[in-house]
Amino acid sequence: MSNQNEHTRVDLIGSDDHDKYLLRGSREIRQILQGLIDGHALVTAQLSPGQQSFLTALIALSDDGNSVLVDASADEHINQRIGSSEKLICMTQLDKIRIQFELQTPAATNHDGHPAFRAAVPDQLFRLQRREFYRLQTPVTHAVSCRIPIPQPDGKKISLETRVIDISAGGVAVVVPPDNVPFSADMEFVDCQLQLPELGTIAVRLRVRNIFRLTNRNGIQMLRAGCEFVDLPRSADNAIQRYIFKVERERSARERGRL
Structure with missing residues (x-):
């Protein structure tokens, strides 16, 4: 895809794979x-x-x-x-x-x-x-974020602002700090706030499916957490699909010289 994040991509669909969809x-x-x-x-x-x-x-x-x-x-x-x-x-x-x-x-x-x-x-x-989810690598110029409430040992929660690096109808991959953040497989987070450019905030429930350690071009390590949506409302699903379609349409238009 024409827009690239600054970190190494992990298990994402290739740059030309959007033509499949x-x-x-x-x-x-x-x-x-x-x-x-x-x-x-x-x-x-x-x-x-x-x-x-x-x-x-x-x-x-x-x-x-x-x-x-x-x-x-x-x-x-x-x-x-x-x-x-x-x-x-x-x-x-x-x-x-x-x-x-x-x-x-x-x-x-x-x-x-x-x-x-x-x-x-x-x-x-x-x-x-239906069972196939196209993973869109989010453009750096229009950042997507997700605010995740993290439970603490004392029962309180801290709100962690995470950067979304790819998104699909099935879930998101987010970058989380590698230290002092309790992110592990099968953890579930409720009342997360997914912020999509021009579409506003969407309430989602996330379950962590996998964790990968990444190293960006500057040698700085970070964690990528692959999270799936749990009981995603239809309205939220439609909004995510609209965002993916909009970004791909704009990218396609740029490649064909229309923008």
């Missing part, structure tokens, strides 16, 4: 969209990250295959906001595969006498197996 072929994207239409899949949509989501569905592809129709909301206030929005962030599943994409500048229209919105078929689409 990010689909760009227009023909395949249309096939997936048609599958969502045929399967009457419910789509969770948002006008922008952090805003309230609503349920909708894809209802048809245009005859030329260049645009897709989305069912309008039963809430007219939401429809007004959709009609004036720059994009619609869509998340759904097809055959147990997580699908996420953005529809640019949706425009109000009608389909078989019912209100709908028309948008161009997306030029890329993110897809992920």
Whole structure:
């Protein structure tokens, strides 16, 4: 990936592995969209990250295959906001595969006498197996942090601000100080606060799965703790997926000279 942390990477997906998850072929994207239409899949949509989501569905592809129709909301206030929005962030599943994409500048229209919105078929689409988690190495320029309450022998807790070095829908890897911090496998931390740029703070519960000692380029040692999410709420899962999709889309655009 184009953004690199200053420490040594451990068991992360390679720099080109995002292509395994990010689909760009227009023909395949249309096939997936048609599958969502045929399967009457419910789509969770948002006008922008952090805003309230609503349920909708894809209802048809245009005859030329260049645009897709989305069912309008039963809430007219939401429809007004959709009609004036720059994009619609869509998340759904097809055959147990997580699908996420953005529809640019949706425009109000009608389909078989019912209100709908028309948008161009997306030029890329993110897809992920349910049990497969794409690990995103977080950009140094937009740091992600997680505040973890650490229990003390006297029963009190200290709040430890940790730097997130990679993130997936399944968990995070954080850098923790190597001394005087009780981090070990199978420890569980509740009421952790995951801070995602532009999306705000998300409450998560973490369980430590593994610990690795790292040495950065300056010779300074640190610990990497691989933590999994426990009972992650759907709203938090959606926010994390939006963050991953946003970072990958921006990175892809930079590589293609669009930013």
